[in-house]
Amino acid sequence: MRITAPGSGLLVCLALVVGACVQEAPPPQQPQPAWQPAPPPAAARCADGPPMCSQDRRLIIQCQRGAWITVRTCLGPQGCGMSQGALMCDTSVANPGDPCGPDGSSGCTPDGRASTVCRGGRAAIASTCRGSKGCSVTSGVACDHSVAAPGDPCDEQNGIACSTDRKTMLRCAGPVFVVAEACRNACLSAGGRVLCQ
The missing domain is CATH 2.10.10 (Seminal Fluid Protein  PDC-109 (Domain B))
Known part of the structure; x- marks a missing residue:
């Protein structure tokens, strides 16, 4: 006749149940930034041409080799403008x-x-x-x-x-x-x- 210690069956069962329920925790996820900056836009290309006033009338600009350059600053009160068909700049x-x-x-x-x-x-x-x-x-x-x-x-x-x-x-x-x-x-x-x- 086999004698079973009281509660031993319960311990075995609990061990089996615990072993079946334990799972490895998933690796922590890296926080994702809420916003990703967009890449800067490519510089605007232009067609080579004669000098002209900038939109704010504070510069004479010109397109050279596909890029705008500042030819002269016109920071005086008269700024940049046309006078009798000629480009004028208050320097x-x-x-x-x-x-x-x-x-x-x-x-x-x-x-x-x-x-x-x-x-x-x-x-x-x-x-x-x-x-x-x-x-x-x-x-x-x-x-x-x-x-x-x-x-x-x-x-x-x-x-x-x-x-x-x-x-x-x-x-x-x-x-x-x-x-x-x-x-x-x-x-x-x-x-x-x-x-x-």
């Missing part, structure tokens, strides 16, 4: 590095704190205009450089200015302002005159 305002022409033409920076000159087809700073009147364009370019800092670019040889701390007088020597004289009391600038006292 009285320019940023350093902007394409420009002809060489020697001048203007002011957009903030009115410096004058520019066209050199080699690019606008460059001709002089800082730290004085109260800044840089302005009427019949020509007027730059108030009665106040400057040592090392500031300048275009008026031997022109004088007060330093920004009003302690020294500066002189334009070559392309930049240099210290010319220490003022005992102060350097004064008014009405285009500079006095070292």
